[in-house]
Amino acid sequence: MKPLQTFHNLSPGKQERITRVAVEEFSEKGYAGASINAMVRRLGIAKGSIFQYFGDxxxxxxxxxxxxMERVKDYLRTVRDQTASEDLFTALEATLTAGVIFMEKHPVIYRLYIKAMFEDDIPFRSEILRSLREYSFKYFRSLLERARARGELRRDIDLDKAAFVLDALMDRFLISRTVPHLDAGLGIHGCSPEDARQWIAQITDIVRLGIGSR
Amino acid sequence: MKPLQTFHNLSPGKQERITRVAVEEFSEKGYAGASINAMVRRLGIAKGSIFQYFGDxxxxxxxxxxxxMERVKDYLRTVRDQTASEDLFTALEATLTAGVIFMEKHPVIYRLYIKAMFEDDIPFRSEILRSLREYSFKYFRSLLERARARGELRRDIDLDKAAFVLDALMDRFLISRTVPHLDAGLGIHGCSPEDARQWIAQITDIVRLGIGSR
Amino acid sequence: MKPLQTFHNLSPGKQERITRVAVEEFSEKGYAGASINAMVRRLGIAKGSIFQYFGDxxxxxxxxxxxxMERVKDYLRTVRDQTASEDLFTALEATLTAGVIFMEKHPVIYRLYIKAMFEDDIPFRSEILRSLREYSFKYFRSLLERARARGELRRDIDLDKAAFVLDALMDRFLISRTVPHLDAGLGIHGCSPEDARQWIAQITDIVRLGIGSR
Amino acid sequence: MKPLQTFHNLSPGKQERITRVAVEEFSEKGYAGASINAMVRRLGIAKGSIFQYFGDxxxxxxxxxxxxMERVKDYLRTVRDQTASEDLFTALEATLTAGVIFMEKHPVIYRLYIKAMFEDDIPFRSEILRSLREYSFKYFRSLLERARARGELRRDIDLDKAAFVLDALMDRFLISRTVPHLDAGLGIHGCSPEDARQWIAQITDIVRLGIGSR
DNA sequence: TATGAATGAGAGTTCATTCAT
DNA sequence: GATGAATGAACTCTCATTCAT
Structure with a gap:
């Protein structure tokens, strides 16, 4: 019997409940800190069941x-599709704003991502991170390539470096909203969506002047 | 008897050895993951002693x-003093370069900082991070204020936002050199100091255009 | 419904497969160590089925x-029949040689026998072992009685004691071929069939002098 | 801190109690079957202590x-020393008798030996068994060499083979007294010491004729 | 008849913390 | 002041057995 086989035979509602509790637990306590005991206690099921479903x-x-992560990717895909006709900096603003909204609705997922990023001994850590980062860079690269084709960029800008800057700024901005006290009192953490838009506008502005065509 | 009282009565060499081993252990395994058992094993001292010195x-x-962190601050202070007469972007390059050099020499300290940043259940996490970030922002703010006084900045730039961008880029760049696979194959992780300088130059260049006076 | 009833309704092929896997598992891991989980995994059938067939x-x-054990007895029967006309010591040699050959072809069965012999908590351990030993002794006793009738034995030898010696030597010899390092470097474990025959000859020789008629 | 260091700092009485309980538990249930939980329950100490003493x-x-096993070897050494002046077969009888007496007083140890012999997954099984068997063979070899020097043996007898026979018979005889129902009703298991001496005498007699000088 | 999801006791192991010496 | 033996809760994981479908 393959692992996950058993799990996928469960009712969708139960599958969803288990997944949600697991994501929450790992999100709150990281991989090593998460307790399967705690999960089954919250779920009201037997400890053995988890091992039957997932092996270990x-x-x-x-x-x-x-x-x-699938949910993140789904979301990002729709954002890109909806901004296909916008110029680069409008698309960037939209992406950041979308990120803020997503995090607002799914803080648990963002924290899980953070944990995977900075905790050691995550299973398959390398593969996981490599694949995520690749996905993120490809996203920004594709925005930049679209922009270059339209003549929106400085001629001499290196797309890799530019993508790095975009990724870094967006990532840090979003992290600041999640991790308390990472913004040194600037007020990013927990600020209102409107204030967030202000921040986004100004950051994008700096980037436009840094890499834009004029 | 105050905690730390007994610790400071130890010979400087012993104090230093204990501190070093503790920093290494927390740096490698995080707070929750660190094992006092492991530390005393490496140190060859009694487990009870640790609790006598530090309470818990x-x-x-x-x-x-x-x-x-004191060592980091000391280092940063000397960098600022040495670049007092340089223009903003030269000072930024020097700061990033200095950061790379520091990490090269003290990877353990950088990893400890990362762990403190992204692990929950760190004791006094909020206070620690707030104080660190404050220090970092103050550093960049002071550079920016110096630059504004010299007319090196765009008139309309908000210093807080600019400091945020500088801090984000510098931080992410340095993290990329430490955490494997965070750079999506761009080659920042583990690159040579010369390649690092190239990266620094180009990132600074983007920032200059974004916030510089012309 | 009697247990085994349902089992015997299965196709002979399936019965045989289940039996083989069970024997292998018990042979490898002993009774307590054997895992029904592992068996059904290998068999690709439901765990419940095993309990339906065999109760527990x-x-x-x-x-x-x-x-x-039925297979062992079948084999031993043919050996005795084929040596009916030989003298005692030729028959003993033939028996030992046959034992070696059987083990060579059915190591799994021999290991199962060993496990049953020396593990506690074997269900019905006493009955099982008593019956096996009885069978084995009867075998040697019948050889000895035949020999006595033909005048091949010392007059004063006690048949029980002699049977004990024969059984002990044969058993130990065969075990030495299976359990590693039981032969203290004498080279019985894993030796070639030819070398085994040499050993057999010399052991038989000692026995002949010990119990033979002259 | 080395494992066993901690243990040897305990009071001799406590060390002895722990050792006794552990030997009993392993002796009754084998390695895999033994439960550390059960041991600490019987000892009335904390589970963690066992791991502090012995690692795992x-x-x-x-x-x-x-x-x-040290106790066995000690005992065997005294037997050999006390029979130094006896002829081979008297020494053999003394050895077997001593074995019977030892087992009578220490059945737990003999069962532990049996378990180690026939259970798989014993830690360092190979090394343990090789060393034990070596010790046993050396013992019989030394008796045989002494006998050959005195001209008590058949000229053409191979000492290795003879030692094998002695070891096999002694071992099986002693096992028969411990493991129930291994004697097929011959009455070795649990027989009185006097009956055991009778058995010993007759077995020795067979061996003498098989390997003795006349 | 066959299935396989559910169970929960029990396994070995690690750990921060306490306290008598 | 330094020690290190003692603790017991919590951890991940395995297993034979049951029973509704």
């Missing part, structure tokens, strides 16, 4: 993490 | 962390 | 063990 | 086993 803690984490 | 695990961590 | 783990073991 | 289950077993 590693398998559970991988499943929870991948499930969560 | 929390006290040990706080001491180790603060000690490590 | 005990029933499964008993069936597997008895099935395996 | 493997370490505990190794210690318990070696301690038990």
């Amino acid at each position: 803690k590693k398998g559970l984490f991988l499943f929870a993490f991948n499930t969560a | 695990k929390k006290g040990l961590f706080l001491f180790a962390f603060n000690t490590a | 783990k005990k029933g499964l073991f008993l069936f597997a063990f008895n099935t395996a | 289950k493997k370490g505990l077993f190794l210690f318990a086993f070696n301690t038990a």
Whole structure:
């Protein structure tokens, strides 16, 4: 019997409940800190069941993490599609804003991503991070390539470097909204969506002057 | 008897050895993951002694962390003093370069900082991070204020936002050199100091156009 | 519904497969160590089925063990029949040689026998072992009685004691070929069939002088 | 801190109690079957203590086993010394008798030996068995060499083969007294010491004729 | 008849913390 | 002041067995 086979035979409602609790637990306590005991206590099921479904803690984490990341990718895909006709900097603003909204609705997922990023001994850490970063860079690269084709960029700008800057700024901005006290009192953490838009506008402005065509 | 009282009565060599081992352990395994068992094994001292010196695990961590961060601050102070007469962007390049050099020499300290940043259940996490970030922002703010006084900045730029951008880019760049696979194959992780300088130059260049006076 | 009833309604092929896997598992890991989980995994059938067929783990073991021992007895019977006209010591040599050959072809069965012999908590351990030993002794006793009738034995030898010696030597010799390092470097374990015959000849020789008629 | 260091700092009485309980548990249930939970329950100490003393289950077993075997070797040494002036077959009888007496007083140790012999997954099984068997063979070889020097043996007898026979018979005889129902009703198991001497005498008699000088 | 999801006791192991010496 | 033995809760993981479908 393959792992996950058993799990996928459960009712969708139960699958969803288990996944949600697992994501929350890993999100709150990281991989090593997460307790399967705590999960089954919250779920009201037997400890053995988790191991029947996922084989071991590693398998559970991988499943929870991948499930969560799929939702991020889905979301990002729709953003890109909706900004296809906009210029680069409008698209960037939209992306950041979308990121803020997503995090507002799914803070748990963002924290899980953070944990995977900076905790050691995450199962398949390298593969996971490499694949995520690749996805993110490809996203910004594709925005930049579209912009270059339209003549929106400085001629001499290196697309890799530019993508790095975009990724760094967006990532840090979003992290600041999640991780308390990372913004040194600037007020990013927990600020209103309107204030967030102000921040986004000004950051984008700096970037436009840095890499834009004029 | 105050905690740390007994610790400071030890010979400087012993104090230094204990501090070093504690910093290494927390740096490698994070707060929750660190094992006092492991530390005393490496140190060859009794487990009870640690509790006598520092009260509990929390006290040990706080001491180790603060000690490590003092070294960072000392280092940063000398960088600022040495670049007092340079223009903003030269000073920024120097700062990033200095950061690369520091990390090269003290990777353990940088990892400890990362762990403190992204792990929950760090004792006094809020206070620690707030104080660190404050220090970092003040550093960049002071550079920017110096630059504004000299007319090196766009008139309309908001210094807080600019400091945010500088801090974000510098931080992400340095993290990329430490955490594997965070750079999506761009080659920042583990690149040679010369390649790092190239990266720094180009990032600074983007920033100059974004916030510089012309 | 009697247990085993449902099992015997299965296709002979399936019965045989289940028996074989069970014997292998018990042979490798002993009774307590054997895992029904592992068996059904290898068989690709439902765990519940095993309990339907055999009631519980005990029933499964008993069936597997008895099935395996039947094969040993069948084999031993043919050996005795084929040596009916030989003198005692030729028959003994033939028996030992046959034992070696059987083990060579059915190591799994021999290991199962060993496990049953020396593990506690074997279900019905006493009955099982008593019956096996009885069978073995009867075998040697019948050889000895035949020999006595032909005047091949010392007058004053006690047949029980002699049977004990024969059984002990044969058993130990065969075990030495299976269990590594039981022969203290004498080279019995894993030796070639030819070398085994040399050993057999010399052991038989000692026995002949010990109990033979002259 | 080395494993066993801590343990040896305990009071001799406590060390002895722990060792005794461990030997009993392994002796009754084998390695895999033994439960550290059960041991600490019987001892009335905390589970963690066992791991502090011995590191892990493997370490505990190794210690318990070696301690038990030392007692066997000590005993055997005194037997050999006391029979130095006897002829081979008298010495053999004394050895077997001594074995019977030892087992009568220490059945737990003998069962532990049996378990180590026939259970798989014993830690360092190969090394343990090789060393034990070597010790046993050397013992019989030394008796045989002494006998050959005195002209008590058949000229053409191979000492290795003879030692094998002695070891096999002695071992099986002693096992028969411990493991129930291994004697097929011959009455070795649990027989009185006097009956045991009778058996010993007759077995020795067979061996004498098989390998003796006349 | 066959299935396989559910169970929960029990396994070995690690750990921060306490306290008598 | 330094020690290190003692603790017990919490951890991940395995297993035979049950029973509704």
